[in-house]
Amino acid sequence: MLPQLYRHAWMDGEIEAFREQVRRYISAEFAPRLDEWRRQGYIPREVWRPFGEISFLLPEIPESYGGAGASLAYQLVVQDELAKAEMPVNIAVHTIASHYILDFGTEAQKQRWLPGMLSGSQIGAYSLSEPQAGSSLSDVVTRAVPDGAGFESDPLGPRYRLKGNKMWISSGDHELTENIVHLVLAKIPGPDGKLIPGVKGISLFIVPKKLVDTEGHLTGERNDVALAGLNHKLGWRGTTNTLLNFGEGKYPVQGRAGAVGYLVGQPGKGLACMFHMMNEARIGIGMAATMLGLAGYYASLDYAKNRPQGRLVGASGKDAAQPQVRIIEHADVKRMLLAQKSYGEGALALNLFCARLVDEQHTGEPESARQAALLLEVLTPIAKSWPSEWCLEANSLAIQIHGGYGYTRDFPVEQYWRDNRLNMIHEGTHGIQAMDLLGRKVLMEGGKGLALLAGRINGTVQRALQVPRLAAHANALAGALQQVGAATKAAWATGEPGDALANAVPYMQAFGHTVLAWVWLDLALATLAKDAAVAQPASVGRMGAMQFFFHYELPKIGAWLQVVSTRDATCAQMPEDAF
Numbered sequence: 001m002l003p004q005l006y007r008h009a010w011m012d013g014e015i016e017a018f019r020e021q022v023r024r025y026i027s028a029e030f031a032p033r034l035d036e037w038r039r040q041g042y043i044p045r046e047v048w049r050p051f052g053e054i055s056f057l058l059p060e061i062p063e064s065y066g067g068a069g070a071s072l073a074y075q076l077v078v079q080d081e082l083a084k085a086e087m088p089v090n091i092a093v094h095t096i097a098s099h100y101i102l103d104f105g106t107e108a109q110k111q112r113w114l115p116g117m118l119s120g121s122q123i124g125a126y127s128l129s130e131p132q133a134g135s136s137l138s139d140v141v142t143r144a145v146p147d148g149a150g151f152e153s154d155p156l157g158p159r160y161r162l163k164g165n166k167m168w169i170s171s172g173d174h175e176l177t178e179n180i181v182h183l184v185l186a187k188i189p190g191p192d193g194k195l196i197p198g199v200k201g202i203s204l205f206i207v208p209k210k211l212v213d214t215e216g217h218l219t220g221e222r223n224d225v226a227l228a229g230l231n232h233k234l235g236w237r238g239t240t241n242t243l244l245n246f247g248e249g250k251y252p253v254q255g256r257a258g259a260v261g262y263l264v265g266q267p268g269k270g271l272a273c274m275f276h277m278m279n280e281a282r283i284g285i286g287m288a289a290t291m292l293g294l295a296g297y298y299a300s301l302d303y304a305k306n307r308p309q310g311r312l313v314g315a316s317g318k319d320a321a322q323p324q325v326r327i328i329e330h331a332d333v334k335r336m337l338l339a340q341k342s343y344g345e346g347a348l349a350l351n352l353f354c355a356r357l358v359d360e361q362h363t364g365e366p367e368s369a370r371q372a373a374l375l376l377e378v379l380t381p382i383a384k385s386w387p388s389e390w391c392l393e394a395n396s397l398a399i400q401i402h403g404g405y406g407y408t409r410d411f412p413v414e415q416y417w418r419d420n421r422l423n424m425i426h427e428g429t430h431g432i433q434a435m436d437l438l439g440r441k442v443l444m445e446g447g448k449g450l451a452l453l454a455g456r457i458n459g460t461v462q463r464a465l466q467v468p469r470l471a472a473h474a475n476a477l478a479g480a481l482q483q484v485g486a487a488t489k490a491a492w493a494t495g496e497p498g499d500a501l502a503n504a505v506p507y508m509q510a511f512g513h514t515v516l517a518w519v520w521l522d523l524a525l526a527t528l529a530k531d532a533a534v535a536q537p538a539s540v541g542r543m544g545a546m547q548f549f550f551h552y553e554l555p556k557i558g559a560w561l562q563v564v565s566t567r568d569a570t571c572a573q574m575p576e577d578a579f
Helices: 013-040 045-053 072-084 092-104 107-119 270-306 331-363 366-407 413-424 430-441 444-465 468-491 497-501 504-530 537-565
Strands: 122-127 143-146 159-170 179-187 202-208 210-212 218-222 225-230 241-246 259-264
Touching: 013 045, 013 072, 045 107, 072 092, 072 270, 072 331, 092 107, 092 122, 092 179, 092 202, 092 259, 092 270, 107 122, 107 179, 122 159, 143 179, 159 179, 159 202, 179 210, 179 241, 179 259, 179 270, 202 210, 202 270, 270 331, 270 366, 270 413, 331 366, 331 504, 331 537, 366 413, 366 430, 366 444, 366 504, 430 444, 430 497, 430 504, 444 468, 444 504, 468 504, 468 537, 504 537
Parallel strands: 122 179
Antiparallel strands: 143 159, 159 241, 159 259, 179 202, 202 259, 210 218, 225 241
């Protein structure tokens, strides 16, 4: 049986019951055919549709559109269980695409598109990146022009024709569903017919692969969206990744080139729509990374408990006459297991806390909602980046515990690593998250978000100081927080962004480790409140993981912050021809 994770108070019985339903369904309907689907690289349509029809795809969508109206936690549960089951499909993109429509679409757009996305007859994809631009959205050149007279009065929304190329589009083309609902960023030209430089003019459009009527039924006509190529990926091989051509004329609509798209939200506000969704999207990426990290931990824990190899060192060295011991008895294997446990369970607690903040900013009283939103802004770069880096490291350690077997397809841990490696890249690379944190989030509103987080951390420190076995850890966390604060000021001492941001990634790594130390201290307090004697094995495990993090991980922040505080220019000043 897998170890039980700490249950937050808001993880009520209904959420746990829903998790059990999802787990049972996956075990019964998906697990027996996983090997077949991995070999063929996709899940059959006849399997996918029932998963949606029983409301597992988008449980958080309101009932008026066919969903269950549940909290974000329910969606994260689905992602958790699919990841742990090694399913070769990523539904995070589908979730994000549906939320663009839910949050910014007209009532008609919601009624026409969301029911199909809930049932599994349609799947969502979003097209942001372009071959020449990557993550630099200011350089997007996909063009959207009004589609003739009366374009503004189309029942599905203002109708445009799009032309351009998109790259790295997950679920961009496949036969899993009857239709694909593309959410596309494109620029509406200015009055002179030229694209507006920068991010102004970027708008968001629904561009279906196949056109629909005003009731949302397929018309049988193909939209001018063409597959230009497949990207052959390291991981996530069950989810296609594509280069798409919009409007090149391969599938002319009404005799003309140009992909038909329907405006979502206001013209020129596409980037605002995207960033509105980014908190939830990045938490989702962090959760996906977390669950892959935990899946590797569980697999390597099971392997370590059952694999005999080597002998323990005694006073006279190793005695070859003695039977081999299970590798979990070796101290270094315990080190690797504790590292995985501290990374995975700490990341899980962080992301669940952030999911709670997402709910609170929409449902709390005005002041608590404001604080939740502000705290979420500061924590989102960490919720995405920290699990994607350290749960990937957990997957690497899981391979190491398996030894040579871990490097083969005989065991699942190599797949976990391959799948997880993407999470440091998409939804904003590591470098982008770091610049967002140090360049924007800790400075916003005069540092109010950072101060709010520091206040929360200090509250935990003060409570832990009253518990003798946690007092030393509380002081260590207080010291780390002080170091982060001093490094933040030192980084910006010159007022020059180039000086401050040259070492943004080490800053984010130290910031993230400090946040996770806070999470673990809070988990320790909760553990002792329920089991003061630390008599239960689960309690021993959590306290051990907490101690490991404080002893082995938190001290790393000194090295990271040293280059930040001194505004070290080693990297920034390295001349190109010296490489």
